[in-house]
Amino acid sequence: MAAAARVQCHNNTSLTGSPLPRRRRNSPTLHFSPNRVNFTPLKWIGDGSSSCTRMVSGPSLKGGTTTVRAALEEEKKTDAVSEVVEEEKRFTCVMKFGGSSVATAERMREVADLVLTFPEESPVIVLSAMGKTTNNLLLAGEKAVSCGVSNASEIEELSVIKELHLRTVKELEIDPSVVSSFLEELEQLLKGIAMMKELTLRTRDYLVSFGECLSTRIFAAYLNKIGVKARQYDAFEIGFITTDDFTNGDILEATYPAVAKRLYDDWMDDPAVPVVTGFLGKGWKTCAVTTLGRGGSDLTATTIGKALGLQEIQVWKDVDGVLTCDPTIYKRATPVPFLTFDEAAELAYFGAQVLHPQSMRPAREGGIPVRVKNSYNPKAPGTIITKTRDMTKTVLTSIVLKRNVTMLDIASTRMLGQVGFLAKVFSIFEDLEISVDVVATSEELDHVVEELEKIAVVNLAKGRAIISLIGNVQHSSLILERAFHVLWTKGINVQMISQGASKVNISLIVNDAEAEGCVEALHKSFFESGDLSELLIQPRLGNGSPVRTMQVEN
Ligand SMILES: Nc1ncnc2c1ncn2[C@@H]1O[C@H](COP(=O)(O)OP(=O)(O)O)[C@@H](O)[C@H]1O
């Protein structure tokens, strides 16, 4: 459940704010030198061709492998040795494939073909669980709590998971032992949950980790079978260190050098394409398996990108890139070719499922472009996300809808001055360790309201939705004029408005029941009724407003 707050001070001014940034709880920072870890194997550079050859003869992705010896012949100069060695031992990109991209044996084959169509790349592969496996694992866990030990083996979702993975190994003609011990262990775990009659967050994370552990083992085995040497990695074994916030772990700095060292060391020893589990980590205190929040494989990919200082991070999905809105809400959504990290982060943060909310952070810090591509339609150019882009002609980039929002209306009871009042309001959220936009349970909300009512009159408005307009807030007047006109012609009352501090987002709150219709109408007006950027070059009145009156279509 999400919440938004409107705080009214005793002088009756209304302060609206975008949801507070997610508070980072218990986020200890371990200091290691991050980013671009440069492993220069001095003893190998120029110390005899045999070891150099061994080091650079990695898995051949169709195009074959360049050896140092061959490179020397080509380049005809000695100092080429170090350059080639340096080049060859580097991974070039990370390619992350989401659940929909690896949902079946057929899809796994297509993804392998896709990887092989980039012979010039030396990729690290990150995979999510197959299809809906994560959801099925969660459902199985919930059923296990109350089904009784003797019925745990019969849980429908367990059968679906077993059947999917066994069918996949069969169709790919790989050894079923790759998955069988995991499937047995999964069944034991469900029996254990049934016996305990409880599913803690820690157990939940361990339970869902089976999805990625299975998919990566299958895919690595398949690559090996078709002659591409690959090595499977469980992220929690190779240095993905997180906070101990089960179901929502934050990646710690120590992860970057640890992951880089492990992947490079293994590559030096015995080159093979790494196939890494997305979504998973290891709690720094508990050493238990953690997860990075739903959709967390995107974050795994960008973390690896930053750790290895790669040229590009690719996230392969089932859509032609980041679109102008969620295509399941309005099907005429179209791809957005370019985005900044800020825009992408805002979009994800305000609810666009296409990217994990935290995933842009490592990419931004490492200055590594992120490309969002469609594994079902690889020819589509997709979206490229970078630090900056030409925004001169940009008005709106994308519309995001977050549903099932509860709006808290907080009005001062004049017991405190304005400054003290606001401080008190925020300290209540702080004390309860609740982020205003991620109120997970109704109990949490009840606690907040109970505390707030000591200093304010609080009204709860359920059944609301946040519509976020991501774009160039330099043109906020134009965006607002158009948006309000569209909503006014539909008879919609906007109940709250806020402009994000990051200057790429304007959010409006409307009734949930009306929200999809609003998104459709806004999409038509902003993206389907001519080039809005033309309005930006119109002569302006003294106050900066465009002279021309806008024609808004419904
Ligand atoms: N603005 C948007 N652009 C593209 N897809 C979006 C957007 N908003 C929501 N989505 C949804 O995100 C889905 C892709 O994200 P996700 O399911 O996490 O992919 P994957 O599992 O392949 O990583 C799309 O199928 C689409 O329904």
Ligand SMILES: N[C@@H](CC(=O)OP(=O)(O)O)C(=O)O
């Ligand atoms: N399997 C996890 C992690 C993930 O990133 O999945 P996907 O890439 O399919 O969104 C989930 O469903 O949340």
